[in-house]
Amino acid sequence: MTPLIEVKKLNVTFQGEEGPIYAVQDVSFDLAPGETLALLGESGCGKSVTMKSLMRLHPEHKTQISGQIQVAGQDLLSMKSSALSKLRGKTISMVFQEPMLAFDPVFTIGDQIIEAVRRHEGCSQADARQRALEMLERVRIPSAAKRLKAYPHEMSGGMRQRAMIALALACRPQILLADEPTTALDATVQIQVLLLLKELQRELGMSMIFVTHDVGVAIEVADRTAVMYAGRIIEQGPVQEVLSHPQHPYTQGLLAATVHPGMDRHQPLPAIPGSPPQLLRRMEDCAFAPRCPHAQEACSLPLPAVDHQAARWSRCIAHTSA
Amino acid sequence: MTSVLRVQDLKKYFPLGKDLFGRPTQVVHAVESVSFDVKKGRTLGIVGESGCGKSTTARLLMHLIEPDEGRILIHGKEYGQIGGRHPLSELRKQMQMVFQDSYASLNPRLTIEDSIAFGPRIHGVKEVQARQMARDLLERVGLNPGVFIRRYPHELSGGQRQRVNIARALAIQPEIVILDEAVSALDKSVQAQVLNLLADLKKELGLTYLFISHDLNVVQYISDDVMVMYLGQVVESGPVEQLYRQSAHPYTRALLNSVPAQTPGTRKDYIVLEGDPPNPIAPPSGCRFHPRCEFARAICSEKTPDTVRVEGEHRAACFRLPQSAGHQHYIALQEVQDDTTH
Numbered sequence: 001m002t003p004l005i006e007v008k009k010l011n012v013t014f015q016g017e018e019g020p021i022y023a024v025q026d027v028s029f030d031l032a033p034g035e036t037l038a039l040l041g042e043s044g045c046g047k048s049v050t051m052k053s054l055m056r057l058h059p060e061h062k063t064q065i066s067g068q069i070q071v072a073g074q075d076l077l078s079m080k081s082s083a084l085s086k087l088r089g090k091t092i093s094m095v096f097q098e099p100m101l102a103f104d105p106v107f108t109i110g111d112q113i114i115e116a117v118r119r120h121e122g123c124s125q126a127d128a129r130q131r132a133l134e135m136l137e138r139v140r141i142p143s144a145a146k147r148l149k150a151y152p153h154e155m156s157g158g159m160r161q162r163a164m165i166a167l168a169l170a171c172r173p174q175i176l177l178a179d180e181p182t183t184a185l186d187a188t189v190q191i192q193v194l195l196l197l198k199e200l201q202r203e204l205g206m207s208m209i210f211v212t213h214d215v216g217v218a219i220e221v222a223d224r225t226a227v228m229y230a231g232r233i234i235e236q237g238p239v240q241e242v243l244s245h246p247q248h249p250y251t252q253g254l255l256a257a258t259v260h261p262g263m264d265r266h267q268p269l270p271a272i273p274g275s276p277p278q279l280l281r282r283m284e285d286c287a288f289a290p291r292c293p294h295a296q297e298a299c300s301l302p303l304p305a306v307d308h309q310a311a312r313w314s315r316c317i318a319h320t321s322a
Numbered sequence: 323m324t325s326v327l328r329v330q331d332l333k334k335y336f337p338l339g340k341d342l343f344g345r346p347t348q349v350v351h352a353v354e355s356v357s358f359d360v361k362k363g364r365t366l367g368i369v370g371e372s373g374c375g376k377s378t379t380a381r382l383l384m385h386l387i388e389p390d391e392g393r394i395l396i397h398g399k400e401y402g403q404i405g406g407r408h409p410l411s412e413l414r415k416q417m418q419m420v421f422q423d424s425y426a427s428l429n430p431r432l433t434i435e436d437s438i439a440f441g442p443r444i445h446g447v448k449e450v451q452a453r454q455m456a457r458d459l460l461e462r463v464g465l466n467p468g469v470f471i472r473r474y475p476h477e478l479s480g481g482q483r484q485r486v487n488i489a490r491a492l493a494i495q496p497e498i499v500i501l502d503e504a505v506s507a508l509d510k511s512v513q514a515q516v517l518n519l520l521a522d523l524k525k526e527l528g529l530t531y532l533f534i535s536h537d538l539n540v541v542q543y544i545s546d547d548v549m550v551m552y553l554g555q556v557v558e559s560g561p562v563e564q565l566y567r568q569s570a571h572p573y574t575r576a577l578l579n580s581v582p583a584q585t586p587g588t589r590k591d592y593i594v595l596e597g598d599p600p601n602p603i604a605p606p607s608g609c610r611f612h613p614r615c616e617f618a619r620a621i622c623s624e625k626t627p628d629t630v631r632v633e634g635e636h637r638a639a640c641f642r643l644p645q646s647a648g649h650q651h652y653i654a655l656q657e658v659q660d661d662t663t664h
């Protein structure tokens with residue numbers, strides 16, 4: 001099957017006050033139709049930056065992007081802005097980590113969803129309104145009809161997040177990029193929203209990339225997972241396998257630090273010691289080595305290339321050199 | 323032990339929509355008769371359905387909005403702009419809040435260092451010292467000060483911004499800190515690091531926390547006491563172990579049951595809460611949870627259950643509890659119902 005998204009050697013570099021910031025380095029992955037990929041990883045490792053690149057949302061003058069991104073057979077990085085705005089929202093759409101960035105504070109939630117539907121589907125105001133209402137109901141916003149008239153600041157954090165999911169889904173996209181879409185939801189609503197996404201996925205054959213810090217959520221929705229650290233994907237494979245037998249020491253540390261029910265409340269949590277590297281240079285060697293309990297001398301050498309097409313791989317010499 | 327914070331019958335309604343004359347056409351019952359006590363050095367976890375009034379309660383405590391009714395006492399004192407009350411500037415020194423929306427709560431035109439140093443400077447700390455505090459705090463929340471002090475909020479990731487907000491709240495060295503979804507955007511290792519920091523500060527300085535979160539595992543780990551809210555009201559509260567082990571309210575049970583399993587290979591069979599999501603504009607009569615409750619009987623839609631003691635400090639509001647005044651009535655109705663179904 002030809003992939004719906006194909007990313008090859010994506011690099012995203014920001015122009016910072018004190019020189020370049022290498023936020024994403026040599027990221028490559030595919031996404032098949034109907035597939036869900038969960039993106040896990042350290043805070044600040046480049047998950048949101050990667051997702052925004054897939055919609056070309058970075059300000060052009062301050063950002064340098066190289067590599068290849070194919071979305072539904074089109075070359076995203078060379079696309080004209082008219083083609084790009086047709087693609088956004090219709091073929092590929094995004095649920096942002098910050099709901100306040102998705103909504104304009106001076107328009108009601110309803111107006112903004114209706115506008116998006118009309119722009120992409122050219123339907124009547126009444127039909128668009130109907131669609132907006134239906135979407136708000138499906139994401140289980142209470143008294144949806146009245147909430148169409150609410151402004152973003154009049155909603156709770158979780159309602160805003162659901163309204164944003166409704167906005168992203170309103171034009172029935174082929175690909176949904178969801179950046180921590182359920183962090184502001186309580187467990188009962190979260191599971192309903194996850195089940196809804198899976199249902200829509202079956203209905204529309206939609207593919208998803210799901211950024212989450214919740215291993216439970218990744219298990220629930222994803223087929224595959226990619227774990228990022230310091231701008232790179234460091235481990236990739238079927239979600240069950242990666243999470244039950246993590247290969248990379250970072251993934252192992254991450255899973256060990258997770259708070260589990262019934263933990264001893266009087267013991268400190270086993271956080272990974274140290275902090276992630278500054279992204280002020282490109283790193284060909286292992287960025288995790290300074291914090292790694294298994295680090296050897298060889299870890300400071302450039303890592304051998306990995307086969308990104310392989311079903312399962314990790315960027316650690318214990319697994320690449322074998 | 324003395325209460326640092328005492329909240330009595332807090333109520334807040336929001337107008338929604340306006341008619342031709344600018345009068346509100348509808349009212350959101352955001353917070354309804356909320357009362358609780360927090361003892362010094364304890365952590366109160368607040369959980370509940372999205373939209374049930376957690377952030378509104380927090381904003382009321384901070385006096386960012388004023389309640390329609392009710393009292394908020396800190397060490398027995400009331401704060402506010404009303405005559406005779408203690409000034410809000412004094413309140414801010416004692417109580418700080420980390421907001422749910424990390425983006426909206428940082429000034430986009432201030433660098434990270436200026437944002438964190440701002441509070442201490444307002445409260446009379448010297449410029450140089452305030453900057454040093456900012457650096458130390460960044461270090462403690464796991465952000466390298468050398469890299470981050472001169473950045474602006476939009477140049478940070480979600481989790482980095484959230485940690486800047488935590489550093490900012492702690493900079494004033496308050497006694498009470500309200501954390502509204504303050505660790506939800508962090509990966510589990512950084513989250514562990516921040517939770518350890520909060521625990522250390524609590525021990526060192528005797529801080530008191532109000533910890534609002536949807537992550538029930540984290541709430542269980544960090545809290546001493548937990549309060550469960552549903553549609554603007556407190557339905558259950560008590561010491562964390564008791565409440566998690568023997569939850570008394572059907573909503574609490576449904577909530578605890580909906581947490582995704584953390585172990586691979588175990589997609590759970592969830593008991594998905596049936597029924598319409600609750601409507602804060604026209605809340606159900608009686609017990610607000612009754613339309614979605616599998617145990618609901620006639621009395622549940624007629625009368626509001628009072629909050630009763632389950633055991634020790636563990637309290638809940640449900641007619642099923644033998645301690646509840648309406649319990650006899652509830653049982654009687656159940657027998658009638660059982661007879662008719664047989």
Ligand SMILES: Nc1ncnc2c1ncn2[C@@H]1O[C@H](COP(=O)(O)OP(=O)(O)OP(=O)(O)O)[C@@H](O)[C@H]1O
Nearest residue numbers: 014023043044045046047048049477478479480481
């Ligand atoms: N506009 C920008 N200018 C400079 N640096 C940036 C900019 N946007 C992001 N960064 C940096 O790039 C890195 C990657 O950021 P990104 O938002 O992708 O992180 P993330 O993986 O989504 O983290 P989180 O889980 O905390 O949201 C971070 O270290 C961040 O500080």
Ligand SMILES: Nc1ncnc2c1ncn2[C@@H]1O[C@H](COP(=O)(O)OP(=O)(O)OP(=O)(O)O)[C@@H](O)[C@H]1O
Nearest residue numbers: 154155156157158336352372373374375376377378
């Ligand atoms: N300024 C406002 N105007 C109108 N309604 C409001 C306003 N602020 C909050 N509300 C409403 O009050 C109710 C409670 O909101 P609140 O933000 O306290 O919920 P929450 O428990 O924090 O939810 P979440 O977990 O989703 O953050 C919601 O129905 C919300 O829409």
Ligand SMILES: [Mg+2]
Nearest residue numbers: 048097479480
């Ligand atoms: Mg992010």
Ligand SMILES: [Mg+2]
Nearest residue numbers: 156157377422
């Ligand atoms: Mg909230």
